[in-house]
């Protein structure tokens with residue numbers, strides 16, 4: 001298929017909307033959802049991978065959207081709305097219960113009455129690609145909570161993950177109403193579980209964050225209480241820099257993103273420095289000759305070490321083809337007192353080339369891209385990697401688990 005030359009890079013929120021539209025989950029047309037009123041356009045992700053075409057006929061997929069790991073990415077749970085609706089065609093009364101906040105005992109107790117009489121129950125968990133704010137209960141945890149609620153119901157209940165953009169919405173997405181989306185998933189009525197919370201419980205939830213400091217204040221005299229709070233909240237954790245190196249298409253971003261999501265879910269704060277994204281911002285305008293690559297990798301190492309100096313975990317995923325550049329990143333990380341983990345994503349060139357998500361290998365083979373790593377520019381395989389993962393034989397969850405274990409061991413956790 002020939003693609004429109006006009007392109008639009010979608011933000012994480014807009015990727016959610018595209019997934020919603022392609023799966024039949026949007027009551028609004030895709031163009032309206034994405035606020036597009038021009039001519040045909042190719043929609044891409046931040047890495048310039050063409051994902052879909054948007055024209056008068058609506059949105060049509062070109063390539064599957066990249067997926068990540070965690071329960072909210074389980075294909076069995078994150079099903080297109082059209083599939084979910086088709087599976088419920090015989091049901092007369094389908095109630096959709098939106099689970100977008102951790103349910104308290106009050107709502108969990110109210111749930112059987114809320115769904116009473118329904119032939120089928122959908123527990124809809126909105127999951128945004130956006131990283132939740134630190135300390136918030138994120139999508140993976142909400143999916144697990146919804147699953148536990150579903151298991152306790154007498155009537156058959158399905159947990160369905162809905163790619164609903166982060167709170168507030170983007171563009172016309174603000175006009176997406178809960179009931180309209182729920183209806184696209186086959187619901188005959190919809191409700192939000194947190195709306196079944198009584199006033200006393202709402203008040204207790206609002207005060208939760210200050211309970212601990214209140215207790216400290218009651219236990220200790222001022223100014224001792226202030227010291228106790230300060231010591232407990234100081235960034236005591238050691239930071240880390242994880243550098244994933246490998247050929248284009250080897251799986252660096254996919255693994256780094258999935259690992260970031262998992263660590264965020266565990267309450268560890270991560271910062272992702274993806275190769276392609278860094279080149280849109282920090283290294284805009286740099287080329288791919290050796291000197292430019294070394295400079296690019298050094299910049300990444302510098303920013304990563306700043307993040308790690310303050311207890312953060314920086315996940316960097318550039319090709320970083322030269323041993324000298326990788327050694328410089330190690331040096332910067334160690335000078336910042338951070339742990340350093342070098343991950344070689346060793347997927348063979350033939351596999352990366354066969355994947356060719358962005359069509360760059362084909363262009364490099366035709367001589368249209370000079371200095372292309374693996375084709376016309378060297379990749380020095382590391383001999384000092386802490387972890388080696390070949391994604392042609394290791395799936396994303398296993399690759400994530402291997403890197404996570406190496407990271408925790410480097411942190412002494």
Ligand SMILES: Nc1ncnc2c1ncn2[C@@H]1O[C@H](COP(=O)(O)OS(=O)(=O)O)[C@@H](OP(=O)(O)O)[C@H]1O
Pocket residue numbers: 047247248249253275276278279288292293294296297317318319320321358360369370371372373377
């Ligand atoms: N000549 C050439 N060689 C290699 N890669 C190229 C080239 N031109 C563009 N691209 C795209 O740029 C991404 C690699 O950028 P990096 O910053 O990771 O490279 S480096 O570390 O500075 O070597 C790489 O992205 P990933 O596929 O995510 O690795 C490519 O999409």
Ligand SMILES: Nc1ncnc2c1ncn2[C@@H]1O[C@H](COP(=O)(O)OP(=O)(O)O)[C@@H](O)[C@H]1O
Pocket residue numbers: 047066067246247248249250251252253254255317355357391392394395396399
């Ligand atoms: N086990 C796997 N781990 C990571 N990526 C995989 C795996 N299997 C298939 N892929 C696919 O390979 C491609 C890797 O692309 P990407 O993560 O952008 O690589 P890089 O960042 O190294 O260029 C993605 O399309 C991804 O879905």
